[in-house]
Amino acid sequence: MELFLQLVLSGIANGAIYACVALAIVMIYQAIHHLNFAQGEMAMFSTFIAWQLMQWGMPFWAAFPLTIILSFIGGVVIERVVIKPIENAPVLTHVVVFIALFTIINSMAGFIWDFTIKPFPTPFGTAPVLGGGLLSAHQAGMIAVTLIMLVMLFVFFRYTSTGLAMRAAAANPASARLVGIRVGWMTALGWGMASAIGSVAGMLIAPVVFLEPNMMLTILLYGFAGAVLGGLTSPGGAVLGGVIVGIVENLAGAYIPVVGAELKLPIALLLIIAVLVVKPSGLMGRRTVQRV
Amino acid sequence: MSALLEVHNLKAGYGPIEVLHGIDFRLPLGGVATLLGANGAGKTTTLRALCGMVRASGDIMFEGKPIGGRSTEDIARLGVAHVPEGRGTFTQLTVEENLKLGAISRSDKRAVAEDMERCFSYFPILKQRITQQAGLLSGGEQQMLAVARGLMLRPRMMLLDEPSFGLAPLIVRELFQILATINRAEKVSMLIVEQNASLALELADEAYLLETGNIVLSGSAKEISADESIRQSYLGY
Numbered sequence: 368m369e370l371f372l373q374l375v376l377s378g379i380a381n382g383a384i385y386a387c388v389a390l391a392i393v394m395i396y397q398a399i400h401h402l403n404f405a406q407g408e409m410a411m412f413s414t415f416i417a418w419q420l421m422q423w424g425m426p427f428w429a430a431f432p433l434t435i436i437l438s439f440i441g442g443v444v445i446e447r448v449v450i451k452p453i454e455n456a457p458v459l460t461h462v463v464v465f466i467a468l469f470t471i472i473n474s475m476a477g478f479i480w481d482f483t484i485k486p487f488p489t490p491f492g493t494a495p496v497l498g499g500g501l502l503s504a505h506q507a508g509m510i511a512v513t514l515i516m517l518v519m520l521f522v523f524f525r526y527t528s529t530g531l532a533m534r535a536a537a538a539n540p541a542s543a544r545l546v547g548i549r550v551g552w553m554t555a556l557g558w559g560m561a562s563a564i565g566s567v568a569g570m571l572i573a574p575v576v577f578l579e580p581n582m583m584l585t586i587l588l589y590g591f592a593g594a595v596l597g598g599l600t601s602p603g604g605a606v607l608g609g610v611i612v613g614i615v616e617n618l619a620g621a622y623i624p625v626v627g628a629e630l631k632l633p634i635a636l637l638l639i640i641a642v643l644v645v646k647p648s649g650l651m652g653r654r655t656v657q658r659v
Numbered sequence: 660m661s662a663l664l665e666v667h668n669l670k671a672g673y674g675p676i677e678v679l680h681g682i683d684f685r686l687p688l689g690g691v692a693t694l695l696g697a698n699g700a701g702k703t704t705t706l707r708a709l710c711g712m713v714r715a716s717g718d719i720m721f722e723g724k725p726i727g728g729r730s731t732e733d734i735a736r737l738g739v740a741h742v743p744e745g746r747g748t749f750t751q752l753t754v755e756e757n758l759k760l761g762a763i764s765r766s767d768k769r770a771v772a773e774d775m776e777r778c779f780s781y782f783p784i785l786k787q788r789i790t791q792q793a794g795l796l797s798g799g800e801q802q803m804l805a806v807a808r809g810l811m812l813r814p815r816m817m818l819l820d821e822p823s824f825g826l827a828p829l830i831v832r833e834l835f836q837i838l839a840t841i842n843r844a845e846k847v848s849m850l851i852v853e854q855n856a857s858l859a860l861e862l863a864d865e866a867y868l869l870e871t872g873n874i875v876l877s878g879s880a881k882e883i884s885a886d887e888s889i890r891q892s893y894l895g896y
Binding site for chain 2: 528538539544653
């Protein structure tokens, strides 16, 4: 029973990270209706920036917000320079551009910081919290930071007029333009925020998986699984989906003998396929019905 | 009366297909003009061209300044409220959020709250529905919401695309009475596209008749509705 509880809790901790990645994916999907394959690499690059800032002597809690801001700017720049010019291009163009972004960012990180694995500090420490070491301090920190971020996002989207404008631009761009919303900039803002959310995920998971250019690959897949499970049209669903994926992954790895640690990743892929076959709109997504 | 909107040789279309073949019309300041015509005549395209939503050429002068070639959002910010075909409701958002969105380009928050109250005085039903998801409103309520959303911009000019579409006759009557009140009380000039010609002619000062992308007839609304032969051959009532 204690093992079970521990698995669930650490699943939630990992799930919090998947939830962030899923949320970043959904935010961009809502704005441009394409899946950003480079989301993980963007987060990885952000994490390297944080690492570099700390190498230069900055304390963690200074590097953390600065990285978020830099990542936000980076996201906006990527949207303006790369994505905006292809906004009306077909889906394959987007796929190719995202793959290109993925490769470019990955190689750039390798070129600048090389491919050796680097330790990344945790600001929370590794001492166990909650009796009997059910959860480490870093895991608790991951959950707490994610929760704080989610609450901030919720407040932003629900109670600010920019948040309202972003929701309107995503839901009905034509109508949004007619009330004077600059839809293009809302998309850029969405990219900036997705990039910032991703950077938080990267900085939180880096102490666990260690810092290297390929660190986000599996996490991106889990994030995709979470986003698909929750529904690509629902930010709340993405968060829920991410957490569920974290828990399922952990439990399956421990309790299903053939799965073990090696076959955890296929579980995520299996989940994606299962959801797409059984309930393509996901747990909380809207089904879109189109008249033809 | 000086013209709020003056359009000269407006051509517009979709892709390679030209829908409007160079039309001229004007909307007097504080007045109501109506564009009449059958399906596919180019009425909706005209409104879209005015708002930069389709490829267009020609002169569009709004308050004496050319607005042709400007972006849709910039034109809206000049005080042009376009109530589009299909109402353009933000269906997943609440009624209140829809109304707030109408005023999203404005910075005078206190006046926005007052304007929302004024919208409720025109359309009391919206106040009852304020927390509901807008997509769950009836067709008539959604049309009222669309007009109210346009009004929240404090527009100089409203472009209304078939406000009567899909509504019960009684609701249409009510809506047009409210539009007449808004025109007088808020000094909002209106350009109304309608298939329901008799109704539009009652409200309008001037009327233009579109046929396959050309204006074939124009004049005061009174003259046109009084002319038996025009009515029978073009307006079908």
